[in-house]
Amino acid sequence: MxxxxxxxxxxxxxxxxxxxxxxxxxxxxxxxxxxxxxxxxxxxxxxxxxxxxxxxxxxxxxxxxxxxxxxxxxxxxxxxxxxxxxxxxxxxxxxxxxxxxxxxxxxxxxxxxxxxxxxxxxxxxxxxxxxxxxxxxxxxxxxxxxxxxxxxxxYSPFDPNRKSTYGYGNWKNVITGLDLENIIRENGSLVRPSDGQKPQKVAFIQCVGSRDERLGNLWCSEVCCPYAMRMAGTVKHDNPNAEITMFYIDIQNSGKEFPVFYEKIKQNIRFVRTIPVDVYPLENDGLELRHMAEEEGSPSSEPFDLVVLSVGIMPxxxxxxxxxxxxxxxxxxxxxxxxxxxxxxxxxxxxxxxxxxxxxxxxxxxxxxxxxxxxxxxxxxxxxxxxxxxxxxxxxxxxxx
Ligand code: SF4
Ligand code: SF4
Incomplete structure (x- = not known):
């Protein structure tokens, strides 16, 4: 036939x-x-x-x-x-x-x-x-x-509104990785939704919606670590003065090229091993992240211009x-x-x-x-x-x- x-x-x-x-x-x-x-x-x-x-x-x-x-x-x-x-x-x-x-x-x-x-x-x-x-x-x-x-x-991306303490939808400068894609595609570089200015302090929060017992989502979404790192590298390349921090639980190693890529990106990006609990608004549309960093052992907070939520992959x-x-x-x-x-x-x-x-x-x-x-x-x-x-x-x- x-x-x-x-x-x-x-x-x-x-x-x-x-x-x-x-x-x-x-x-x-x-x-x-x-x-x-x-x-x-x-x-x-x-x-x-x-x-x-x-x-x-x-x-x-x-x-x-x-x-x-x-x-x-x-x-x-x-x-x-x-x-x-x-x-x-x-x-x-x-x-x-x-x-x-x-x-x-x-x-x-x-x-x-x-x-x-x-x-x-x-x-x-x-x-x-x-x-x-x-x-x-x-x-x-x-x-x-x-x-x-x-x-x-x-798949469907995780709905960030389900993590209400991050304020997605309430605070203009809390965005998802997909929002970040759209902003860069439309503007040619990363700018803040609130004022169109390039952010100087950017935080990525990993594992949003994934590996979350309270949500019943125990799986690792596998792609958001390398994805966020690539994005962070792109933002840093576009704005070398930007300070980028990645809040994480573990880094998902994907592919044989990844260890080299990770070592290189660590030279430009700060990694903090904790997942922030809350995001609060500051003056001038800034954002305060509250977290318990492993190395510090006590609650601390830090201001940022923009927060990117690395939302996970859902059915x-x-x-x-x-x-x-x-x-x-x-x-x-x-x-x-x-x-x-x-x-x-x-x-x-x-x-x-x-x-x-x-x-x-x-x-x-x-x-x-x-x-x-x-x-x-x-x-x-x-x-x-x-x-x-x-x-x-x-x-x-x-x-x-
Ligand atoms: S951010 Fe990294 S560790 Fe967390 S779910 Fe995504 S790939 Fe897995
Ligand atoms: S694979 Fe390389 S050239 Fe293609 S979109 Fe990604 S970074 Fe750009």
Whole structure:
């Protein structure tokens, strides 16, 4: 059978879904790529380049490169603002899709020239391949058959409002790492939301929402240590006079290059081993962090111009619904369990099951999970996992041995 007569449906248009779609199309397999929101690229399409005097290997540009591949590939059919409603397996998968009522955020609307669907190349990480919030088709459904299904629906960032003592939403200069990305992308450098000035004293608070017993989130999000360090390096490169402090529990070592990178960054960034308890407002929109530093052994406080919360990776908001529709179980941490595990997704101290390869946790042959839908992972790890999951799908389809 010609490979092109094989069809795979992929749920999720973030980096894992894009990578899987591209890898399948390269083997002449048709792909239906279904994305709930109005644009492709997921969270990572909003990430900015963190190069200083050299590339920091953050992976953000890989997302845009992959987008360019996908939007120009005729074998990949993209469905935006579309959700799965029903999945049944007989000889093939029968999937019912429905138009979602999600609206395009203002930040993306301004990139739409015609007000309708746009497809093209982006610069400076602007989303590309977006559609407007055309309400005409809202609620309409369509039926698709596919030979295999890959679920790559990604993650949700931790909601910083749940850590109310940090004052996110109350104090303008308390921001998240994602806010920091947006500020740098829009302004070319880090400026304070309150006055547009470059902050001189910046604090990063690690493990916000992760490794938190009170929240029941015991897992390490794995990416926020290297992410925050790269960001801190970018800010320092842009403003060498800035004093940057990172408050942490442990530093998550990721990859063989990391120890060298960490040693280098320690020359410019101050590391304090404690997690601040409270953030209070000061005059001129300054912020006071109160903490119990390990080396000092007593409560202390320190003023900062800007505080960045390194929010963790949480299960996607629709995970339970997806689990009900697809039959894929949810693990102890709330992520989708592996149908095929290809990379190390050691998402939790208490959840070891997720890192174990298994052929079909969902007990449905031909149904796979890729990327951060099953646990925290970096852009590079998500891409690698998606590539391997696509390979497993091809083996299932008899395209690969
Ligand atoms: S986006 Fe990241 S990986 Fe790409 S050039 Fe910039 S620093 Fe390097
Ligand atoms: S990578 Fe792990 S240790 Fe580092 S900030 Fe994130 S949750 Fe904390």
């Amino acid at each position: 010609d490979n092109q007569t094989k069809k795979v449906l992929i749920l999720g248009g973030g980096i894992a879904g894009l990578t899987a779609a591209w890898e399948l199309s390269r083997q002449n397999i048709s792909v239906e790529l279904v994305e709930k929101s109005c644009f492709l690229g997921g969270h990572a399409i909003g990430f900015t380049c963190k190069a200083t005097d050299k590339c920091q290997q953050c992976g953000a540009c890989s997302v845009e490169d992959m987008l360019k591949n996908v939007v120009n590939e005729p074998l990949i059919n993209v469905h935006l603002r579309t959700e799965i409603k029903e999945l049944k397996k007989a000889a093939q998968f029968n999937i019912m899709l429905t138009q979602s009522d999600i609206e395009l955020p203002d930040s993306q609307i301004k990139n739409l020239s015609s007000g309708k669907a746009a497809k093209g190349f982006s610069k400076y990480n602007n989303p590309l391949y977006v559609t407007d919030s055309d309400k005409d088709n809202m609620g309409s459904s369509c039926q698709i058959t596919a030979d295999a299904v890959i679920v790559a629906t990604g 996607g908001k629709d995970t339970v619904k997806l689990s009900e529709v697809t039959g894929i179980p949810v693990n102890e941490d709330g992520f989708l369990d592996n149908a095929i595990s290809c990379c190390s997704f050691s998402s939790s101290a208490k959840s070891t099951q997720a890192s174990q390869p298994s052929t079909s946790a969902a007990s449905i042959a031909g149904l796979f999970v890729a990327g951060t839908a099953k646990g925290p992972a970096s852009i590079a790890a998500s891409m690698a996992d998606a590539g391997k999951t696509a390979f497993e799908a091809m083996k299932y389809l008899g395209v690969m041995k």
